[in-house]
Amino acid sequence: MSATIEAAKPALLVNGTPYEVVMGIECHVELKTETKMFCGCRNVFGAEPNTNVCPVCLGMPGALPVPNAKAIALLVKAGLAFDARIPAFSKFDRKNYFYPDMPKDYQISQFDMPLTQGGVVHFWLGDGSRGSCRLTRIHLEEDTGKSTHASRDGRIAGSTHSLVDFNRAGVPLMECVSEPDIRTAAEAVAFLETLKRTFVALGISDVKMEEGSLRCDVNLSLRPVGQTEYGTKAEIKNMNSFNSVGRAIESEIARQVAVLESGGRIVQETRGWDEAAGVTHTMRSKEQAHDYRYFPDPDLTPIEFAPADVARMRAELGVLPDENLTRLIEADKLRPEQALQILDSPGLFGYYAAVVERCAKPQAAVNFVLGDLSRLANETQTPVPESKITPEALAELVALIEAKTINSKTAKELIVRLWHAGGSPRSIVEAEGLAQVSDTGAIDAIVAEVLAANAKSVDDYRAGKTKVLGFLVGQVMKQSRGTANPTLAEERLRAHLDATG
Amino acid sequence: MPRDTALEVARSVNAGERSALELTRSALERIAERDGEIGAYLTLTGDLARAAAERVDAAVRGGATFPLAGVGLAIKDNMCVTTTRTTCASKILDGWIAPYTATAVQRLLDAGAIPLGKTNLDEFAMGSSCENSALGKTVNPWDRRRVPGGSSGGSVAAVAAGEATIALGSDTGGSIREPAAFCNVVGFKPTYGRVSRYGLIAFASSLDQIGPITTTVADAALVYDLMAGRDPMDATTVDRAVEPALPGLREDLRGVRIGIVREFGLEKLEPEVRAVYERAYADLEKLGAELVEVALPTADYGIATYYLIAPAECSSNLARFDGMRYGLRVEGADVGSTYEQTRAAGFGDEVKRRILIGTYALSSGYYDAYYVRAQKARTLIAADFARAFAACDAIACPAAASPAFEFAAKADPVSMYLMDYYTIPMSLAGVPSLSVPCGYATPEGSELPMPLGLELSGPLFAERSLLGIAHAYERATLHARARQIPEIVATAGAK
Secondary structure, three states: OOHHHHHHOOOEEEOOEEEEEEEEEEEEEEOOOOEOOOOOOEOOOOOOOOOOOOOOOOOOOOOOOOOOHHHHHHHHHHHHHOOOEOOOEEOOEEEEOOOOOOOOOEEEEOOOOOOEEOOEEEEEOOOOOEEEEEEEEEEEEEOOOEEEEOOOOOOOOOOOOEEEEOOOOOOEEEEEEEOOOEOOHHHHHHHHHHHHHHHHHOOOOOOOHHHOOEEEEEEEEEEEOOOOOOOOOEEEEOOOOHHHHHHHHHHHHHHHHHHHHOOOOOOOEEEEEEOOOOEEEEEEOOOOOOOOOOEEOOOOOOEEOOHHHHHHHHHOOOOOHHHHHHHHHHHOOOOHHHHHHHHHOOOHHHHHHHHHHHHOOHHHHHHHHHHHHHHHHHHHOOOHHHOOOOHHHHHHHHHHHHOOOOOHHHHHHHHHHHHHHOOOHHHHHHHHOOOOEOOHHHHHHHHHHHHHHOHHHHHHHHOOOOOHHHHHHHHHHHHOOOOEOHHHHHHHHHHHHHHHO | OOOOOHHHHHHHHHOOOOOHHHHHHHHHHHHHHHHHHHOOEEEEOHHHHHHHHHHHHHHHHOOOOOOOOOOEEEEEOOEOOOOOEOOOOOHHHOOOEOOOOOHHHHHHHHOOOEEEEEEOOOHHHOOOOOOOOOOOOOOEOOEOOEOOOOOOHHHHHHHHOOOOOEEEEEEOOOOOHHHHHHHOOEEEEOOOOOEOOOOEOOOOOOOOEEEEEEOOHHHHHHHHHHHEOOOOOOOOOOOOOOOOOHHHOOOOOOOOEEEEEHHHOHHHOOHHHHHHHHHHHHHHHHOOOEEEEEOOOOHHHHHHHHHHHHHHHHHHHHHHOOOOOOOOOOOOOOHHHHHHHHHHHHOOHHHHHHHHHHHHHHOOOOOHHHHHHHHHHHHHHHHHHHHHHHHOOEEEEEOOOOOOOEOOOOOOHHHHHHHHOOOHHHHHHOOOEEEEEEEEEOOOOOOOOEEEEEEEEOOOOOHHHHHHHHHHHHHHHOHHHOOOOOOOOOOOOOO
């Protein structure tokens, strides 16, 4: 991390000593496959409880898991997107513990030989700086069922009974574990957004936090700047949006600072984020020393990859969102928030790129795409790429403005027409004579008419009320059906008024 | 009078000489007459049997033939048959009706077999005498004071007593071979990965293998050929073409090298038992085989290795029996106590013992010392077999050190574990192995000669060669036909 970025960060002081925040993130992402991880049941969200189930995902006696090759391929793709190593040999292990929503009372997961190891996530921050966070691993496992507790607040305490829906049991789940490289809430959110953007773009996951297809935990600790060993960490859970992740982190930093400032010690614990209250609270006061008794799952054979297969999968990745983002920011010189908006709206990047490819004016293109077009998209509830205005048409329009063939007023009117009716802006301009008039003679004729018809304004101007000039320009524009070059109109008006005065 | 083999039954049904339904009715009658004394079955599936027989008869009338047309099949009750009670001889599966059928069973049903019922076993296939069943007592048809062996005791007793023509067993450390030896039938464990385990309720997944129990080697080959091969529902089945064993049956052993294991010297055996095996080795030689000495120096570690790996896997496999979704549920104050009370009431002592051993072996801090070392030992044992098979086509040894023992004779669990001394190494190595009748010995204090089994084991996937060798031995010696099961025996000690 560069010194300038460090310096730009607001100093975190605990009793006057500078501290830094150390964060690592673990997130679980449901993979977008047709079927579950180890059986043929459909992998869909929102079905009637316990309808997408079979002997395998219900853990019926005698049923056996068979791995979903698509899920393995998607996970490897995720690793390759972040330059992870794909070991030649990987295996599934059983994680043993009892829980009613886990049909076999063990979870098929990966312990010491995950499908991917290492890797690094590079991301852009809102201030235009670049950050990164190393990955420890990404591994594949099966999701559990979903428990619903019959109590007033939905928590297990005080419930009379619990219901389990096994539709989610066996859904392929990848767990991404990061190294403790994250220092700010903004970095954490940028890291997660980069994961999401990449997984969506590569068809790995839908990443819908509200449907639980991405769940993340943040491990957070503080330490004095310069200290190498980590402080005691708290694990924060239950954030249901990236925004909550940022707020939870800020709140947890403040809590830990307050504890340290009052002379207290941080306790290792799991804390839940309370969205309404905006604070974290203790979930499990002491980390229970779980012994999961991992061992290789004897029902499954090891997974082996030939280097050639990995090379082929790497070659098939295509352009990654971060590469596109970098292009927008570095080559097209867009502001980071513009670039992110382009990239994160479905279909917008491809549309934008097609426009720029034809007109080579990224700033003009982005202004239209994020301005007029996005407003129209909102008003008409139609995504930009599905409107009648093609990238070719928009590129043509940009070219017409750049060549000063039309003025911005005409351009704005044309955009609306093109959105609804389509067509070529050049043809419309030519057919309807909408080209900007920059001929001094023609403008002078209109100026003369306007001055003759507005004697009072002329008098006001000459009496020193030069503000009326704006009104007179408007009249020239009106008279010319908006085609007059407004700069020239103003210049000629001024010349006429000053000359005859 | 020798009974019909599966090959003979199927031939006559396919030829229209006998109807499957008629055969099924008489099989069910025989069960009704005899099983009160033998106790082979836990559940009879008369309705399924009659319906299957009617379907076979109708299809045969239409010109179809089936390799197992009308052949009565007994199924060990750790294999699922849809709509049928499946118990594993455990109280914990109380009331559970299987919602699907095991692949191996389905393949035999598709071949025209008639499912007569589900047979008794040691609870979850953990035991060597069938005494660990929570649901019933099965006796050895040769002497009802004695155990049938285990864990596939019910399946073996059913075939021995003529209550089924063929049966399915499962073998984890000897559970087909040892009881087959005790009851004078053929019991065959194929190579691990050859027969689908889908629908076999797991004891130790890396060792469990389904196999046939029959009166002849030819029937074992017939059933094996129908079951073997890759199953898309079992990721551990091997994707490798099956060499049919039935056409490979042979009449002599010329050019065959039989390995006699140096470490399995017969001097430890009782003199009468020893004489039977010396005779068996001599008979192999008489058939033209060359006897060669082979070494299995790590075989002695078999039992110790097995009793870490098998319990470790079982501790995880049996976790699902928690009272939440099916089977027994003893309601506690909260979910934790419901788990505890259900499992305390539902599992028998031997199952609990193995879950405890396995949980310990996998625990943090002990995993490397126990589970990992056991896996290393297993690799060494497999390597020993690979070396031995470089010098021979099959290994011959006793299937068990003694004939069937009396009930309650092995109260100490370790003495029971030692019953599988000759069968466990083959299970750990994954190689195909069978027991074929080889003679009789009269246990001390008894007046009834009891059968013994010769264990023959071959290299991985050499089922065709192995069954061919066993067939030649069987044809030359006819031990299984030398004596009849006593119809009336001393009742002292019988149930």
